[in-house]
Amino acid sequence: MPDFNDLTLLPFCVGLTLLGLIGSWFAWRRRGVAAGTRGVAWSLLPVSLYLTGLLELVWDVVRSTVSWVTHLIFSPTVWAGVALFGVSVVLYVVSGVARGRGGNQKAEKSLKAQNKPASPAGELTATGPAPASASTAKAAKPSKGKAKQQDSSEFDEIEDILKRHGIN
Template sequence: MPTYDASTLLPLCAGLTLLGLIGSWFAWRRRGLAAGTRGVAWSLLPVSLYMTGLLKVLWEVVRSVVSWAAHLIFSPTVWAGVALFGVSVVLYVVSGVARGRSPKEKAQKEKAQKKPASPAGQLTTTGPAPASATTAKAAKPSKGKAKQQESSEFDEIEDILKRHGIN
């Protein structure tokens, strides 16, 4: 890639600005003030970049990115690194799946399922089972009953609001 040369880029930037200003004049005549003004704004950029020194910075950035991309594409070492990264990701995912299927967890789940529920008040290894544990399970209302209770509560609230004149 060619190097940055200020003496070559000044006429190039001035020419781009001049062409842009001519195009902006035609845009102003055909499409109006807004299009012409926008064209002038874009036309002044090349000379302003040159005068502030940002054109040199932009040139170096583009040159560095192109060099990096060429190195990335044509280097076997880089592609070996990309392959190792892929293998690493696959191994990490496989380890997560294997972790969920560990034999210790299966054995613990089977023991928990085989363990019989102790009746209320009976002594166990952790102490007596609370009597409220079995009655709480039996006293749970079904979903249909819960919805009926909620709707009846809302009906009561609506009646109270109507009595007070609030709709």
């Protein structure tokens, strides 16, 4: 891409500003004060960008972006990097889905249950005293199969939590 210097940028910006001001004058006459004022505001931008040095910055950004895009399109190494990035994103999403389904949670729960010491009724624990009625209720219920026992133990845990917080 060509590189512009100050001698080409200044006349270009002044020309754009003059064209914009002429268009703003016509807009002012045909569509009113608001359209004309907005046109003047847009017309002053090229010269203001030139005077602040931002026009060269914008030009450099555009030139660098075009160079990067052409390098991206024609480089097999870059396409390999894009493919690896895609694989990385897919693997990250898959791991999040697997984590949400509880892939490792079952093993963690069984380890916690095995390592957790049973506290006698009335003993203080980190969550408060264990209710005496919960341990006797669990012991008094007969086992009606694995699924029924698991459901009842979950409900017993919920009842215990509610009792500890004073909710009956």
